[in-house]
Amino acid sequence: MPLPYFQSSNKDFTLYQDDCLSALDNLQQPLNMVFADPPYFLSNDGLTVKNGKIQSVNKGQWDKFTTDDExxxxxxxxxxxxxxxxxxxxxxxxxxTHHNIFTLGRILPQLGFKILNVITWEKTNPPPNFSCRFFTHSTEFIIWARKHPKVPHYFNYKLMKQLNNDKQMKDVWRLPAIAKWEKSCGKHPTQKPLALLAQIILASTEKGDLILDPFTGSSTTGIAANVLERNFIGIDKESEFMKLSQDRYQDLQQEGRKQFFKEQFNRLLNKSM
Incomplete structure (x- = not known):
């Protein structure tokens, strides 16, 4: 197994700087949960609005569209x-999003996965559509699938119901995009909010489980996993994202930080429905 870019002293947070296909070949431990935020291939020289300013949609070479077959x-x-x-x-x-979700939905059953839900994440603070020629994009989708059609998976139904005022939780989650407190060490161009990952982790894992993010970016998955006492492996090719992930982990170990994050999770998740 190649040496990690970074590993915590108790080995509960590990980062590998590598192509995900190569790194996956070397993993040994069985994974209890995977969260993947793969490239959407949206870097097409278009424009969007962020913080009230018109900006390029380009994220980096890793997000450049190739061909449908590739x-x-x-x-x-x-x-x-x-x-x-x-x-x-x-x-x-x-x-x-609609750019890649249909490809994912086609491939998952081909490989033997069983799709359980397609979560709609409704952003409470989406960027405006400055062209005014179509509806504002305010949602993303998250497919949840298990490895085998007939092998039961873990689902903390009781907790999800509790977070939803003692009602069954629906597949539409209303959560804001990332807040200022999540950018203290810098920001990834496609960073997901911690509360979103916290809800996913709480729904489908137990303490001590092993979670993988094969496109880890700034390791929001890993930060949420560490706060919630899960083990984490993150993979990414980009050195700047590896450093950002390590910085976020080390910041989290400062006195009072984990408790602060837990309080933010509780506040946001109890308002998510």
Whole structure:
């Protein structure tokens, strides 16, 4: 196994700087849960609005669109390798928009996954549509699937019901995009909010479980996992994102930080429905 870019002293937070296809070959432990936020391939020189300013949609070379066939092959390959490393009762969550969600929905059953839900994340603070020629994009989708059609998966139904005022939780979650307190060490261009990952982790894992993010970016998955006492492995090719992930982990170890994050999770998740 290659040496990690960074590993915590008790080995509950590990980062590998590598292509996810290569790194997945070397993983040994069975994964209880995977969260993946793969490239949406949206860097097409278009424009968007952020913080009231018109900006480029380009995220980096890793998000550049290639061809449909290459995108399909890449998606199939990383999902197949990820599935091989999952525990038999493990589940995977994959974030997307209409640009990639249909490809994911086609490939998952081909590989033997069973799709459990398609969560709609409704952002309470989406950027405006400055062209005024179509509706404002305010949602993303998260597919939740288990490894085998007939092997039961873990789901903390009781807690999810508790977070939803003692009612069954729906597949539409209303949560804000990232807040200032989540950017203390810097920001990734496609960073997900911690509360979103906290809800996913609480729903589908237990303390001590192993979680993988094969496109870890700033390791929001890992930060939420560490606060919630899960083990984490993150993979990314980009050195700047590796450093950002390590900085976020080390910041989290400062006195009072984990408690602050827990309080933020509780506040946001109890308002998410």
């Amino acid at each position: 995108t399909y092959a890449f998606t199939y390959d990383w999902l197949a390798k990820t599935r091989d490393k999952m525990a038999d009762n493990g589940t995977i969550w994959i974030s997307g």
